[in-house]
Amino acid sequence: MSKYWSPKVHALTPYVPGEQPAAGTVIKLNTNENPYGPSPAALAAIHEAASDDLRLYPDPESTALRSALAEFHGLQSDQVFVGNGSDEVLAHVFNGLLNHGAPVLFPDITYSFYPVYCMLYDIASEKIPLRDDFAIALADYERTNGGIIFPNPNAPTGRALALDEIASLLRSAPDSVVVVDEAYTAFGADSAVALIDEYDNLLVIQTLSKSHGLAGLRVGCAFGNADLIDGLIRVKNSFNSYPLDRLAIAGAVAAVADRDYYDMTRAKVMASRERLRAALGQLQFTVLPSSANFLFVQHPEHAAGEIAGALRERNIIVRHFDHPRTKDYLRITIGTDAELDSLIEALGAIVG
Numbered sequence: 001m002s003k004y005w006s007p008k009v010h011a012l013t014p015y016v017p018g019e020q021p022a023a024g025t026v027i028k029l030n031t032n033e034n035p036y037g038p039s040p041a042a043l044a045a046i047h048e049a050a051s052d053d054l055r056l057y058p059d060p061e062s063t064a065l066r067s068a069l070a071e072f073h074g075l076q077s078d079q080v081f082v083g084n085g086s087d088e089v090l091a092h093v094f095n096g097l098l099n100h101g102a103p104v105l106f107p108d109i110t111y112s113f114y115p116v117y118c119m120l121y122d123i124a125s126e127k128i129p130l131r132d133d134f135a136i137a138l139a140d141y142e143r144t145n146g147g148i149i150f151p152n153p154n155a156p157t158g159r160a161l162a163l164d165e166i167a168s169l170l171r172s173a174p175d176s177v178v179v180v181d182e183a184y185t186a187f188g189a190d191s192a193v194a195l196i197d198e199y200d201n202l203l204v205i206q207t208l209s210k211s212h213g214l215a216g217l218r219v220g221c222a223f224g225n226a227d228l229i230d231g232l233i234r235v236k237n238s239f240n241s242y243p244l245d246r247l248a249i250a251g252a253v254a255a256v257a258d259r260d261y262y263d264m265t266r267a268k269v270m271a272s273r274e275r276l277r278a279a280l281g282q283l284q285f286t287v288l289p290s291s292a293n294f295l296f297v298q299h300p301e302h303a304a305g306e307i308a309g310a311l312r313e314r315n316i317i318v319r320h321f322d323h324p325r326t327k328d329y330l331r332i333t334i335g336t337d338a339e340l341d342s343l344i345e346a347l348g349a350i351v352g
């Protein structure tokens, strides 16, 4: 607390990121990072970009990266926006596209950064409860709103919506921007990018953090109608003209171009997820359906907080959220098979 803070700063409740322990022997299954790391081609490109050219500002429009992403998705470059992680892209989306007076709608259980941006930018919001089975009920979003945002698959549940459900919401809300946050779509959900040419009110957010093993590089993107993208560019150029540095642009271009590595690593994550699901079932856990790189699980006899504490004593970190509706659950990131074997062995000792 300081008298020098503005009233706004006093009123903020900042987002709390998952723990990042100092490198060591912990098995880190708490923040949905990709266990396989970036493509070797991306690392080579970053090394090459670490040159005397760093004295020069980067391309403010990130032209090379926007065109690599456009090519990947079959879009035009003017349908692509990039930023310093999708968290920054989301900040510009809330500020520039969801700030219309009427409340922005999002699920009661979802990515906890959304209410933080609403507070930062003075945006009214309304939380729409998930169904009892933790599915998003899109029919409940057909009410007055200043925009709609949800992750698909949702976080931290992992449940995904089908594209026809999203298309029907887009038709029912032609005057609202509908933002689909696809941080985890690479692990098994259908991408709404396929709907962009048909719906000018759709904005899709993605990130290289999880899908491409590049959380440390901070590269996020948005895809949509060129007018929506133009709005985001106006906000970006009123905030920071150079959100992506030279290393990030070079690494991201190479990562996006290496489709084989992306397909190989996400297939491995999805296979490990199903193997972990089966093993957790053997240990009597209830496991929600997941199209993401994590599982949301509950045990009928052991409190989630206690399991998380016992895992930590064994140097394994998972995420426990203290929300009334989710306090009985743990969110477990899909690691390597060796990491998951250690997890399964530890859980066997704890609940078995």
Ligand SMILES: *Cc1c(COP(=O)(O)O)cnc(C)c1O
Binding pocket: 084, 085, 086, 087, 088, 111, 151, 155, 181, 183, 206, 207, 208, 209, 215, 218, 219, 220
């Ligand atoms: C991880 C995550 C983000 C943020 O990703 P960055 O690009 O690393 O900032 C955004 N939305 C959801 C739902 C996420 O899980």
